[in-house]
Amino acid sequence: MPHDHHDHLSPSGHPFRPDNDSPLTYWQQMEIAVRELLIEKGVMTPAEIAAQIDAMDARNPANGAAVVARAWVDLDFKARLLADAAAASREMGFDIGPLNLIAVENTERVHNLIVCTLCSCYPRNLLGLPPDWYKTREYRSRAVREPRTVLREFGVELSDDMQVRVHDSTADMRYIVLPARPAGTADLTEAQLAELVTRDSMIGTGLPRNAL
Amino acid sequence: MKGRLKLSLMSDIDGRRWHDMGGQPAGDIPMEGHDFALWEKRVDALMVLCGGKGLFTVDGLRRALEDMGEEAFEKHSYYERWIASVNQNLIEAGTYTLEELALKMQEVAERGPSYAEAQTDG
Numbered sequence: 113m114p115h116d117h118h119d120h121l122s123p124s125g126h127p128f129r130p131d132n133d134s135p136l137t138y139w140q141q142m143e144i145a146v147r148e149l150l151i152e153k154g155v156m157t158p159a160e161i162a163a164q165i166d167a168m169d170a171r172n173p174a175n176g177a178a179v180v181a182r183a184w185v186d187l188d189f190k191a192r193l194l195a196d197a198a199a200a201s202r203e204m205g206f207d208i209g210p211l212n213l214i215a216v217e218n219t220e221r222v223h224n225l226i227v228c229t230l231c232s233c234y235p236r237n238l239l240g241l242p243p244d245w246y247k248t249r250e251y252r253s254r255a256v257r258e259p260r261t262v263l264r265e266f267g268v269e270l271s272d273d274m275q276v277r278v279h280d281s282t283a284d285m286r287y288i289v290l291p292a293r294p295a296g297t298a299d300l301t302e303a304q305l306a307e308l309v310t311r312d313s314m315i316g317t318g319l320p321r322n323a324l
Numbered sequence: 325m326k327g328r329l330k331l332s333l334m335s336d337i338d339g340r341r342w343h344d345m346g347g348q349p350a351g352d353i354p355m356e357g358h359d360f361a362l363w364e365k366r367v368d369a370l371m372v373l374c375g376g377k378g379l380f381t382v383d384g385l386r387r388a389l390e391d392m393g394e395e396a397f398e399k400h401s402y403y404e405r406w407i408a409s410v411n412q413n414l415i416e417a418g419t420y421t422l423e424e425l426a427l428k429m430q431e432v433a434e435r436g437p438s439y440a441e442a443q444t445d446g
Contacts, residue, residue, distance in 0.1 A: 139404040140363045140439050145428040146411050149420045156373050164369035229346030244357040253350035283382045
């Protein structure tokens with residue numbers, strides 16, 4: 113067995129696709145060749161590549177959830193988040209890179225949904241890599257045309273008087289949804305609140321969990 | 325010929341290119357997903373590191389992806405298209421030549437039949 117299986121366990125506990133043991137594909141062959149050429153040419157080191165993968169693995173929706181929970185308990189922070197989501201996230205120690213990041217707030221009257229119709233732009237620094245469905249033709253095409261139907265496929269039923277705003281991302285300008293704080297959570301701590309914040313609630317295809 | 329090639333990449337109805345999918349009719353959203361394999365994470369890491377080192381930009385990545393056309397989008401997986409684009413951008417940047425790539429890919433294939441065996445550190 114390749115040692116890589118042990119070094120890179122799935123963060124979600126699901127098995128990886130069995131790529132390491134199945135026959136080498138043309139594209140895997142190209143990945144190895146490109147990586148080795150970059151190393152041989154002195155462009156990058158194996159340690160840099162491993163560190164980048166570790167950094168990426170460390171980014172997951174818990175980062176975004178921490179930002180959301182902070183906004184729920186700290187109104188000054190929330191104001192800063194809505195004014196400049198990248199700067200507010202950096203306050204909490206998250207590396208956002210040079211992106212413009214815009215937080216859009218769900219309220220009793222407005223529900224926000226994010227998409228990238230042109231490719232797959234996503235707030236990866238706060239949520240990790242996008243789920244496969246986010247990158248599909250079906251989601252990219254339909255989210256901007258029939259968002260209520262799309263939301264229903266994700267199990268989100270909105271009342272007719274709820275306004276839906278769909279935000280189309282670009283490589284340089286990405287969105288994250290600030291979901292509405294669930295009712296009955298007045299007694300919860302910031303950490304307990306973060307547990308209620310799902311990945312999909314920050315994309316807009318879901319809602320936060322209800323407090324137990 | 326060059327002009328005709330460019331035109332053929334456009335939709336013949338509204339001048340959109342194929343990747344500009346917003347608002348087009350499409351079916352139910354496929355909900356199944358997968359955790360990324362190591363080779364996919366490596367492709368992502370190579371793109372991020374090459375970008376950070378100024379070898380090419382995310383716009384360069386997207387240009388090559390979009391020029392692959394719709395067939396590549398349907399036929400190849402996300403990171404398969406990404407490594408093809410990363411490779412094209414690096415060749416264009418002069419980081420290595422097509423000949424060097426061909427030799428290296430052959431060397432990789434000769435190491436063994438699986439991804440793990442084809443690594444020097446596998």
